[in-house]
Amino acid sequence: MTNPAPSNILPGLRLRQRFPLLALILERFVLSIILLFAVSILIFGGLEALPGDFATTYLGQSATPQAVANIRQDLGLNRPVTTRYVEWLGNAVQGDFGTSWASKNSVSEQIGKRLGNSLFLAGFAAVISVPLAVGLGMLSVHFRNRMPDKIINVISLAAISLPEFFIGYLLILFFAVKLGMATFPATVYDSMGFVERLKAIALPTATLVLVVLAHMMRMTRAAILSVMSSAYMETAELKGLGALRSIVKHAAPNALAPIINVVALNLAYLVVGVVVVEVVFVYPGMGQYMVDAVTVRDMPVVQACGLIFAAVYIFLNMIADILAIVANPRLRHPR
Amino acid sequence: MNDYTKYLASRVTAGGLSRREFMGRAMAAGITLAVADKLFTERAEAAEPKRGGHLKLGLEGGAATDSKDPAKFLSQFMFCVGRCWGDMLVESDPLTGAAVPALAESWEPSKDAVTWTFKIRKGVKFHDGKELTIDDVVATLKRHTDKKSESGALGVLGSIKEIKADGGNLVLTLSEGNADMPLLLSDYHLVIQPNGGVEDPLASIGTGPYKLTSFEAGVRATFEKNKDDWRSDRGYVDSIEVIGMNDATARIAALSSGQVHYINRVDPKTVNLLKRAPNVEILSTAGRGHYVFIMHCDKAPFDNNDLRLALKYAMDRETMVQKILGGYGKVGNDFPINSTYALFPEGIEQRVYDPDKAAFHYKKSGHSGSVLLRTSEVAFPGGVDAAVLYQESCKKAGIEIEVKREPGDGYWTNVWNVQPFSTSYWGGRPTQDQMYSTAYLSTADWNDTKFKRPDFDKLLLQARSELDEAKRKDMYRAMAMMVRDEGGVILPMFNDFVNASTKQVKGYVHDIGNDMSNGYVATRVWLDA
Numbered sequence: 001m002t003n004p005a006p007s008n009i010l011p012g013l014r015l016r017q018r019f020p021l022l023a024l025i026l027e028r029f030v031l032s033i034i035l036l037f038a039v040s041i042l043i044f045g046g047l048e049a050l051p052g053d054f055a056t057t058y059l060g061q062s063a064t065p066q067a068v069a070n071i072r073q074d075l076g077l078n079r080p081v082t083t084r085y086v087e088w089l090g091n092a093v094q095g096d097f098g099t100s101w102a103s104k105n106s107v108s109e110q111i112g113k114r115l116g117n118s119l120f121l122a123g124f125a126a127v128i129s130v131p132l133a134v135g136l137g138m139l140s141v142h143f144r145n146r147m148p149d150k151i152i153n154v155i156s157l158a159a160i161s162l163p164e165f166f167i168g169y170l171l172i173l174f175f176a177v178k179l180g181m182a183t184f185p186a187t188v189y190d191s192m193g194f195v196e197r198l199k200a201i202a203l204p205t206a207t208l209v210l211v212v213l214a215h216m217m218r219m220t221r222a223a224i225l226s227v228m229s230s231a232y233m234e235t236a237e238l239k240g241l242g243a244l245r246s247i248v249k250h251a252a253p254n255a256l257a258p259i260i261n262v263v264a265l266n267l268a269y270l271v272v273g274v275v276v277v278e279v280v281f282v283y284p285g286m287g288q289y290m291v292d293a294v295t296v297r298d299m300p301v302v303q304a305c306g307l308i309f310a311a312v313y314i315f316l317n318m319i320a321d322i323l324a325i326v327a328n329p330r331l332r333h334p335r
Numbered sequence: 336m337n338d339y340t341k342y343l344a345s346r347v348t349a350g351g352l353s354r355r356e357f358m359g360r361a362m363a364a365g366i367t368l369a370v371a372d373k374l375f376t377e378r379a380e381a382a383e384p385k386r387g388g389h390l391k392l393g394l395e396g397g398a399a400t401d402s403k404d405p406a407k408f409l410s411q412f413m414f415c416v417g418r419c420w421g422d423m424l425v426e427s428d429p430l431t432g433a434a435v436p437a438l439a440e441s442w443e444p445s446k447d448a449v450t451w452t453f454k455i456r457k458g459v460k461f462h463d464g465k466e467l468t469i470d471d472v473v474a475t476l477k478r479h480t481d482k483k484s485e486s487g488a489l490g491v492l493g494s495i496k497e498i499k500a501d502g503g504n505l506v507l508t509l510s511e512g513n514a515d516m517p518l519l520l521s522d523y524h525l526v527i528q529p530n531g532g533v534e535d536p537l538a539s540i541g542t543g544p545y546k547l548t549s550f551e552a553g554v555r556a557t558f559e560k561n562k563d564d565w566r567s568d569r570g571y572v573d574s575i576e577v578i579g580m581n582d583a584t585a586r587i588a589a590l591s592s593g594q595v596h597y598i599n600r601v602d603p604k605t606v607n608l609l610k611r612a613p614n615v616e617i618l619s620t621a622g623r624g625h626y627v628f629i630m631h632c633d634k635a636p637f638d639n640n641d642l643r644l645a646l647k648y649a650m651d652r653e654t655m656v657q658k659i660l661g662g663y664g665k666v667g668n669d670f671p672i673n674s675t676y677a678l679f680p681e682g683i684e685q686r687v688y689d690p691d692k693a694a695f696h697y698k699k700s701g702h703s704g705s706v707l708l709r710t711s712e713v714a715f716p717g718g719v720d721a722a723v724l725y726q727e728s729c730k731k732a733g734i735e736i737e738v739k740r741e742p743g744d745g746y747w748t749n750v751w752n753v754q755p756f757s758t759s760y761w762g763g764r765p766t767q768d769q770m771y772s773t774a775y776l777s778t779a780d781w782n783d784t785k786f787k788r789p790d791f792d793k794l795l796l797q798a799r800s801e802l803d804e805a806k807r808k809d810m811y812r813a814m815a816m817m818v819r820d821e822g823g824v825i826l827p828m829f830n831d832f833v834n835a836s837t838k839q840v841k842g843y844v845h846d847i848g849n850d851m852s853n854g855y856v857a858t859r860v861w862l863d864a
Contacts, residue, residue: 050744050745053748056747056748065780066482066489067484067485067486067489067490070483070484070485071485074485100399100400101400102398102400102401102402102407103399103400103401103402103403103552104402104404105552110399110552113551114399169584169588172584172585172588173588176588176592176594177588177591177592180592180593183594184588184589184592184594185393185578185580185585185589185594187554187555187578189549189551189554189555190549190551191549279581279582279585280582280584280585281585282393282578282579282580282581282582282585282589284399284551284553284554284555288399288553288581289399289553292398292399292400292553293398293399293400295398296398296400298400301399301400
């Protein structure tokens with residue numbers, strides 16, 4: 001028998017020894033699932049604790065006690081919290097988020113559309129902002145402390161200092177109201193063509209790019225600069241490598257981990273943090289959907305949105321961690 | 336000129352009636368040919384409607400949670416959308432607020448106003464080609480009056496005991512006389528649907544001037560013209576697009592850049608800036624909505640009428656209208672009715688700010704120490720500012736007000752109708768009876784001032800079944816006086832509905848019934864090239 005007995009008892013250990021990368025990824029994945037589960041409890045519990053309830057909020061001043069009682073009965077709000085939670089989670093795992101209390105439509109179906117819109121906007125903003133940020137970051141390292149670096153820094157700092165709704169309003173004022181160049185409102189709908197859609201989201205995309213650009217750019221710059229001060233970069237310089245080339249070939253790959261992290265964080269923000277931008281530009285995405293639902297306490301919708309937002313955050317963070325491990329072999333072996 | 340002719344004339348100005356229709360209807364109302372002819376020419380010269388074009392509205396109030404079921408219409412967005420595709424049995428006169436025929440051609444009450452017979456219009460087609468029948472009408476009303484219904488009109492129709500068809504007529508039997516029955520049927524939830532919308536409440540099939548072509552809750556609704564519309568005095572544009580815009584700045588930007596033709600809910604704070612835009616017109620209509628400071632008549636220290644009077648005299652109404660409404664409103668007189676209601680009791684003296692009288696009553700009440708007022712931005716726009724303004728005007732009368740700002744979340748559950756002194760808002764109701772029954776009847780659920788007076792209740796019920804208008808007006812006057820002088824409501828102002836359009840929009844009807852030309856804006860205006 002060549003196979004040592006302990007490996008049967010501790011298959012996990014063996015897996016870890018043989019495929020450290022795979023084991024780490026699996027571990028990270030399981031952790032994410034547990035985290036998501038914990039978040040689901042927080043979401044459900046938090047919403048239960050909110051003041052006011054759906055029946056009275058939804059009917060407002062036109063509510064009669066009869067109508068309120070009818071709605072409560074109808075929605076089964078008289079049942080205990082735990083029963084409702086287990087039922088909700090069980091269905092959510094299968095992708096069924098129930099029906100909206102207010103509109104009686106399937107939440108999954110509506111979210112499908114809204115999430116699609118949000119991802120479209122976020123994706124478009126990411127496609128522009130990520131390469132732009134990384135490129136500008138490298139450029140500003142190359143020209144560090146000289147004029148281009150300073151200009152890039154001042155502009156990006158200015159953009160990050162303004163709240164996004166203000167940037168949005170400024171863009172609307174100039175490009176839609178004064179110049180009449182851009183499409184506003186950025187409302188997209190089913191029957192819209194792709195080109196039309198791109199036109200409609202031009203202004204919100206520009207706003208988002210301006211908002212996330214500075215963060216990613218400055219992190220790229222800082223990370224590369226810290227690598228630049230290490231010994232092997234000096235060697236690269238001494239052996240006569242061009243400055244730009246040494247940044248791109250030697251410094252950038254070693255600075256990848258922090259850059260990936262900040263990019264992931266900003267991508268998550270683009271999906272879940274754009275409520276204000278969606279409202280300002282009248283864009284029918286997830287943020288707007290959730291705000292509408294919160295105002296009338298449409299719980300199935302709020303819960304679904306909350307869970308999906310959490311999932312996006314957790315998923316992107318997980319991807320960032322995994323990519324960082326892949327990019328930096330040293331992280332594979334915990335000390 | 337009686338009310339109906341006035342209404343007809345206003346429709347001519349708005350471009351709503353052809354000459355032939357006007358003459359026909361005016362003469363049926365008892366006007367001579369010569370007078371009618373002159374009247375029409377005068378009015379018609381004022382405006383000539385154009386047909387065609389694509390009308391875009393940017394409206395606040397839409398949400399992803401909106402339902403297409405008329406029974407569940409709640410938001411401003413759905414109010415307007417519903418008016419485009421559906422008809423009620425009765426409409427209200429834009430100028431006088433009186434009931435005028437729609438799908439019901441005419442009506443007749445019994446002597447005690449308990450039984451009402453409505454003659455239903457013939458030859459009206461639904462959007463799917465099916466003809467409107469009495470059964471559709473009965474089924475619609477039955478759906479909305481079902482005790483298990485979640486209809487927003489359930490409260491309004493509570494007194495209907497029996498709904499039945501009698502030949503081509505609808506016969507309603509009430510549990511008590513109600514002279515306002517026809518007006519109640521103009522409620523925007525009561526869209527007549529094929530078979531009452533029982534099988535498919537969300538189908539959006541009605542008899543209105545436009546057919547719904549696409550709908551995304553809270554985002555957008557589009558309409559095309561209903562070529563078989565039974566009325567020619569409406570529906571001038573070819574197609575309509577209603578876009579949900581909940582951000583006030585977004586609405587203003589969309590209007591001033593010409594991306595939409597009409598927006599609702601213009602903020603009084605920015606209306607003067609918007610006025611400067613060259614292609615924009617501000618449309619301000621007197622409304623029934625009012626901002627209130629409510630005191631619970633049954634809780635100390637507000638159970639003392641002298642203290643209540645002191646607090647009423649300490650309210651500077653003019654300043655409130657100027658500062659909080661930007662001038663877009665009318666001063667109130669401490670009862671919830673203004674001249675936009677039919678049978679408004681005229682000639683009641685306007686209460687004005689009088690620190691001396693306030694101080695006199697305050698002293699007489701024997702109260703000392705500060706009075707706690709709870710408020711929030713959700714009570715009405717500018718609610719907190721209004722409370723602080725009030726605090727100042729009270730100070731001059733020697734009354735100390737402590738203003739407590741409450742969180743907007745849960746305000747309606749935890750503060751309004753619960754705490755003894757708070758700020759709030761009331762939308763109007765179609766009739767005085769409705770307004771008083773909702774908020775001032777002793778047994779009303781929303782009696783938020785805890786105003787409990789048997790003699791008031793008795794008068795309210797008497798007025799409800801009184802068919803003689805003069806007698807009824809007297810009763811309403813007496814009721815107004817009771818609320819004004821002994822009630823728990825301080826009513827500084829009625830807010831106007833402030834909307835805005837581009838100058839291409841013509842024929843806008845300032846309807847006193849409700850906001851956005853009583854929801855009919857899209858079906859009443861036309862676009863000038």
